[in-house]
Amino acid sequence: MTSGDIAVLANPTAGRGRHRGLLPGVLQRLGAAGHTVRLLEAGGAEEAEKACHRAVADGCAALVAVGGDGTVHLALQAAASRPVAFGVVPAGTGNDFAAGVGVPVRTPRIPATSLRRMRRTRSSTTNSSAARAAKAS
Numbered sequence: 189m190t191s192g193d194i195a196v197l198a199n200p201t202a203g204r205g206r207h208r209g210l211l212p213g214v215l216q217r218l219g220a221a222g223h224t225v226r227l228l229e230a231g232g233a234e235e236a237e238k239a240c241h242r243a244v245a246d247g248c249a250a251l252v253a254v255g256g257d258g259t260v261h262l263a264l265q266a267a268a269s270r271p272v273a274f275g276v277v278p279a280g281t282g283n284d285f286a287a288g289v290g291v292p293v294r295t296p297r298i299p300a301t302s303l304r305r306m307r308r309t310r311s312s313t314t315n316s317s318a319a320r321a322a323k324a325s
Contacts, residue, residue: 193224195243197236197263199255202280214254214277223249233262240266248272256280 196218198211211227218225228243230236236259240251244266250273253263260276264285267274278286283293 193226193243193248194218194250194252195226195228195240195248196252196254197228197230197240197259198253199236199259199279202255202259204281206279210277210279211254214252218252233258237262237265244270244272250275252277254279257282257285260285 196211196215198214200208200211215225215227226243226248228236228239230239240263243251251263251267252275253260254277256278257280259280264274276286276289276291278291278293283291286293
């Protein structure tokens with residue numbers, strides 16, 4: 189994984205499988221926006237968490253969770269306190285996290301504005317971290 193890649197964690201059983209057809213469109217949309225997209229392979233929660241941590245440690249630019257609150261929780265643990273953009277495509281039954289942060293949950297999608305915001309967030313986070321480190325020294 190390189191620093192410009194987007195890692196995608198998807199749970200095909202989220203939402204009782206109702207959104208199974210959503211993933212190809214998500215991957216296509218991210219790729220069409222000029223990103224190299226890597227689908228993280230995981231056979232269960234433990235593997236998913238490890239795959240997310242590995243992707244972040246390897247320097248992915250963004251981590252996107254496609255699934256419900258459980259999937260989001262696993263991915264968010266890897267992105268927390270790290271200079272990596274985090275995205276959510278709600279595909280679960282409740283989608284409480286997504287609803288709580290203002291992500292539309294009735295029609296899961298990745299609008300182009302979110303992709304632009306992801307780039308700005310990544311550079312803002314990186315610049316803020318560098319500024320704090322410079323002030324501390």
